Amino acid sequence: MIPMPAPDSAILAKRTQIQEALRALMDRPSDLISEDLALKVYETDGLSAYRQLPLAVALPRTTEEVARLLAYCHQQGIKVIGRGSGTSLAGGALPTQDALVLGLSKMNQVLDIDYDNRCARVQAGVTNINVSNAVEMENFFYAPDPSSQLACTIAGNVAMNSGGAHCLKYGVTTNNLLGLTVVLMDGRVVTIGSEAMDGDGYDLLGLFTGSEGMLGLVTEVLVRILPKPEGARPMLVGFKSEELAGACVAEIIGQGIVPVAIEFMDKPAILASEAFAKAGYPTDAQALLIIEVEGSTLEIEAQEARIQEIAGRYDPVSIKLSENAAQAEAIWRGRKSAFGAMGQISPDYLCMDGTIPTGKLPEVLSRIKQVGEAYGFQIANIFHAGDGNLHPLILYDANAPGEIDRVEAAGEDILKICVEVGGCITGEHGVGIEKRDAMMLMFNETDLQQQMRIKRVFDPLWLLNGAKVFPLDINPADTKGQRIAA
Amino acid sequence: MTQSNDILRPGSAQELQAMIAAASGALAIEGSGSKAAWSRQTSQPTQSLTTADLAGIDFFYPAEMVVQCGPGAKLATLESELAAGGHRLAFDPPDYAALFGKPDAQPTVGGAIAANLAGSRRAYRGGPRDHLLGVQFVNGQGEAIKSGGRVMKNVSGYDLCKLMTGSWGTLGVLSQVTMKTAPLMEMRRTVVVQGLEEAQHLAALIAASRSPYDLVAAAYLPAGEAATLGFDASVSLLEIEGLEPSVLYRSEQIATLLAKTLTGQAPSCRNLDQEQSANLWRSIKDLAPVLGQPQCLWRLKPKPSDAAAVMAQLRARFDGPGLKMLVDWGGNLVWLASDQAISRADLAGLPGQKTQLIGSDDQPFEPLHPLQTELQSGIKRAFDPDGRLNPQRLYSDF
Numbered sequence: 001m002i003p004m005p006a007p008d009s010a011i012l013a014k015r016t017q018i019q020e021a022l023r024a025l026m027d028r029p030s031d032l033i034s035e036d037l038a039l040k041v042y043e044t045d046g047l048s049a050y051r052q053l054p055l056a057v058a059l060p061r062t063t064e065e066v067a068r069l070l071a072y073c074h075q076q077g078i079k080v081i082g083r084g085s086g087t088s089l090a091g092g093a094l095p096t097q098d099a100l101v102l103g104l105s106k107m108n109q110v111l112d113i114d115y116d117n118r119c120a121r122v123q124a125g126v127t128n129i130n131v132s133n134a135v136e137m138e139n140f141f142y143a144p145d146p147s148s149q150l151a152c153t154i155a156g157n158v159a160m161n162s163g164g165a166h167c168l169k170y171g172v173t174t175n176n177l178l179g180l181t182v183v184l185m186d187g188r189v190v191t192i193g194s195e196a197m198d199g200d201g202y203d204l205l206g207l208f209t210g211s212e213g214m215l216g217l218v219t220e221v222l223v224r225i226l227p228k229p230e231g232a233r234p235m236l237v238g239f240k241s242e243e244l245a246g247a248c249v250a251e252i253i254g255q256g257i258v259p260v261a262i263e264f265m266d267k268p269a270i271l272a273s274e275a276f277a278k279a280g281y282p283t284d285a286q287a288l289l290i291i292e293v294e295g296s297t298l299e300i301e302a303q304e305a306r307i308q309e310i311a312g313r314y315d316p317v318s319i320k321l322s323e324n325a326a327q328a329e330a331i332w333r334g335r336k337s338a339f340g341a342m343g344q345i346s347p348d349y350l351c352m353d354g355t356i357p358t359g360k361l362p363e364v365l366s367r368i369k370q371v372g373e374a375y376g377f378q379i380a381n382i383f384h385a386g387d388g389n390l391h392p393l394i395l396y397d398a399n400a401p402g403e404i405d406r407v408e409a410a411g412e413d414i415l416k417i418c419v420e421v422g423g424c425i426t427g428e429h430g431v432g433i434e435k436r437d438a439m440m441l442m443f444n445e446t447d448l449q450q451q452m453r454i455k456r457v458f459d460p461l462w463l464l465n466g467a468k469v470f471p472l473d474i475n476p477a478d479t480k481g482q483r484i485a486a
Numbered sequence: 487m488t489q490s491n492d493i494l495r496p497g498s499a500q501e502l503q504a505m506i507a508a509a510s511g512a513l514a515i516e517g518s519g520s521k522a523a524w525s526r527q528t529s530q531p532t533q534s535l536t537t538a539d540l541a542g543i544d545f546f547y548p549a550e551m552v553v554q555c556g557p558g559a560k561l562a563t564l565e566s567e568l569a570a571g572g573h574r575l576a577f578d579p580p581d582y583a584a585l586f587g588k589p590d591a592q593p594t595v596g597g598a599i600a601a602n603l604a605g606s607r608r609a610y611r612g613g614p615r616d617h618l619l620g621v622q623f624v625n626g627q628g629e630a631i632k633s634g635g636r637v638m639k640n641v642s643g644y645d646l647c648k649l650m651t652g653s654w655g656t657l658g659v660l661s662q663v664t665m666k667t668a669p670l671m672e673m674r675r676t677v678v679v680q681g682l683e684e685a686q687h688l689a690a691l692i693a694a695s696r697s698p699y700d701l702v703a704a705a706y707l708p709a710g711e712a713a714t715l716g717f718d719a720s721v722s723l724l725e726i727e728g729l730e731p732s733v734l735y736r737s738e739q740i741a742t743l744l745a746k747t748l749t750g751q752a753p754s755c756r757n758l759d760q761e762q763s764a765n766l767w768r769s770i771k772d773l774a775p776v777l778g779q780p781q782c783l784w785r786l787k788p789k790p791s792d793a794a795a796v797m798a799q800l801r802a803r804f805d806g807p808g809l810k811m812l813v814d815w816g817g818n819l820v821w822l823a824s825d826q827a828i829s830r831a832d833l834a835g836l837p838g839q840k841t842q843l844i845g846s847d848d849q850p851f852e853p854l855h856p857l858q859t860e861l862q863s864g865i866k867r868a869f870d871p872d873g874r875l876n877p878q879r880l881y882s883d884f
């Protein structure tokens with residue numbers, strides 16, 4: 001189990017008093033939650049093995065309200081943890097007992113859409129899909145599309161620099177933002193970025209994106225929106241081995257064809273997703289690629305022909321083009337619900353997120369298989385093949401005694417492999433608490449001290465989500481060195 | 487370790503680290519020096535340090551779309567290496583050496599990153615910040631630091647690549663950079679649009695950018711500036727690339743779209759082929775149409791929908807034979823060159839960021855809001871507490 005710093009007992013002793021003071025700061029008293037039963041909704045996130053009731057939960061509706069709350073917490077030395085929808089798979093939104101959780105769910109409006117300048121201003125609590133929905137009528141979309149897009153918020157996406165299946169062409173969150181409104185821990189509001197790209201001075205927009213809610217709370221976001229292509233069509237290619245699929249990916253990209261998405265599934269993932277979504281996935285294949293291309297019908301056909309020609313050299317067991325919108329939709333539904341489908345065949349799973357150089361794919365897949373065998377876990381692989389972002393899902397049963405520790409050890413072994421071959425420990429899910437210690441696989445203490453000095457510029461008292469990202473051994477959140485099981 | 491005319495020339499990351507650790511005062515950091523005339527001057531440097539000898543290309547893997555090199559690698563060398571493998575730098579860095587009167591200086595990768603310089607594709611394919619995957623650098627305390635890596639997706643820790651980009655060597659001296667590359671496409675083509683008034687041209691950039699036809703670049707040149715590239719009248723230029731059938735289809739669609747959406751005049755559209763396209767866009771990104779010996783050169787960044795009004799204002803305020811303008815990035819970027827001196831105060835009231843590349847204002851970069859100054863000074867101290875690296879080159883406060 002991952003330890004957490006012991007809570008601040010002085011704060012806990014004033015719990016009721018603090019709750020009342022916070023309530024008095026809200027525009028509507030009912031937006032401050034302090035009952036244990038109601039707090040339970042916020043006790044965990046997508047890393048649901050870890051749970052902790054927070055001090056209180058505030059659901060502000062305006063930037064001014066957020067500023068008031070933070071100014072008060074700053075003055076009182078109360079920790080704060082931002083929260084969007086709580087879908088973080090890394091425990092990024094996991095509360096601590098002595099912290100106020102500041103949830104953005106009521107700041108969910110699209111404020112302004114500017115098609116001529118291809119941008120939209122949104123409140124940070126809007127869900128990812130609702131940004132695309134808001135601009136769909138004019139045939140625009142917001143490009144980063146995490147599989148959790150129905151639920152997750154833009155605030156969470158900014159904090160984690162989230163990606164999606166289509167980021168091979170369109171980039172991840174950081175490549176699709178223009179500006180932010182941020183409330184600093186002391187309650188001051190700062191505007192970062194604008195419609196003008198690459199403003200003079202340091203790129204605070206880039207720094208904030210992916211900083212895991214540790215530098216400030218984001219309340220508004222100016223996102224880049226893009227015109228939709230005329231059409232898009234996924235195709236399915238089944239292979240006899242994972243190695244052949246991996247080699248095919250390398251050749252497609254090597255030939256200068258960059259499809260909008262290349263997703264990979266191994267046999268266990270194919271079977272589970274097919275049982276769930278009935279998308280027509282080839283159940284006789286050892287590995288499957290979902291390759292999506294875009295454009296007019298003519299352009300799609302030209303690209304598909306080229307890809308079929310390349311795939312043909314890798315002895316495919318099947319190549320299937322989607323013939324209509326319903327088939328295309330089913331193919332993506334299978335992929336986007338793949339994690340959920342795993343839930344049907346195993347009580348729990350731990351989703352890893354390392355990225356590797358794509359050329360190392362066959363080697364890494366076989367080494368992951370060995371890790372599974374050594375620990376006796378089944379591991380299913382579903383991932384963004386075009387950019388090497390792996391999602392090995394380690395299937396386990398959280399109720400079996402000791403399983404959590406073993407599954408976390410297996411996970412760490414996989415991350416070590418990713419780093420060894422030149423990759424990283426997290427491609428899009430973030431570090432949170434889950435990979436806090438694994439940061440030492442990639443960085444030395446000097447590197448991390450540099451990062452921590454940056455946090456201190458924005459949050460000198462280390463109050464904002466401080467128990468995340470940096471290993472506790474060097475993390476100021478762990479001043480007393482007393483730890484508890486989360 | 488070589489030392490000539492008091493210029494430090496580290497030949498390895500270790501040497502770089504040792505030199506910064508041993509520095510007794512401020513260092514002026516240079517790549518090739520091609521942009522020395524642009525920014526503020528480093529305050530009281532005791533010595534110069536150039537990364538010119540950290541120029542090796544460590545690897546380039548086309549199938550993984552990644553290249554790693556030293557910051558001193560010449561852009562020209564790197565680009566020909568990439569081209570040999572069928573790739574390019576997606577952010578298409580410009581070469582301003584001639585502009586700054588140093589035609590012999592060969593711009594380096596480190597310089598393009600430190601100044602965050604993107605070519606014409608910025609609005610559609612991203613800038614240096616979007617393609618820098620990993621950095622190694624030495625901070626002002628002489629510590630070697632790394633961030634990012636060589637893979638396409640990486641959210642392990644804060645993204646220091648973004649901070650290094652555009653920081654003008656004030657936070658750290660790069661010792662290694664890893665960048666995403668982009669495959670060269672089978673076909674490039676430029677749709678040349680003529681026969682429109684200025685406002686209509688700028689509307690054409692917006693209409694094409696709003697279309698599904700996936701532009702990679704869009705620029706507008708008034709008649710005089712267009713003449714320098716051989717056009718007989720003002721012109722909008724829309725670049726697309728991809729597989730041949732797709733490019734042919736889209737160039738036709740763009741012409742049809744413009745004929746439909748632009749009110750009043752019917753535009754005339756024709757196409758430039760691969761080689762003409764490549765030469766044309768090289769001239770535009772390197773600012774050939776506004777070259778000469780301007781007294782001042784400003785980079786304005788309005789919203790595309792404000793670009794027409796900005797140009798009209800500029801003309802009203804500074805009209806004269808020496809006034810030259812060029813619109814790039816689909817209307818997000820307006821270049822202004824003039825034989826008259828134009829100060830920041832003269833540009834007051836115009837929307838968007840304004841940066842001086844040539845001129846006499848001692849603050850070339852857009853002034854920061856006081857809270858921004860406080861935060862950015864804090865960041866400077868977090869990297870370089872003693873002010874050893876290019877102090878005040880970016881802003882007088884740090």
Ligand SMILES: Cc1cc2nc3c(=O)[nH]c(=O)nc-3n(C[C@H](O)[C@H](O)[C@H](O)COP(=O)(O)OP(=O)(O)OC[C@H]3O[C@@H](n4cnc5c(N)ncnc54)[C@H](O)[C@@H]3O)c2cc1C
Nearest residue numbers: 082084085086087088092147153156157159162163213218
């Ligand atoms: C089934 C499933 C599929 C997923 N698929 C993907 C995927 O394809 N790609 C991907 O990248 N991720 C994926 N994720 C992970 C997750 O959805 C993303 O990390 C998402 O961005 C989190 O958004 P959220 O609103 O739920 O944020 P939360 O989980 O609530 O919070 C995430 C982080 O953001 C911080 N935060 C929240 N609000 C603010 C704020 N206003 N200001 C500053 N910081 C704030 C929190 O403190 C926390 O550190 C998936 C998760 C699940 C459960």
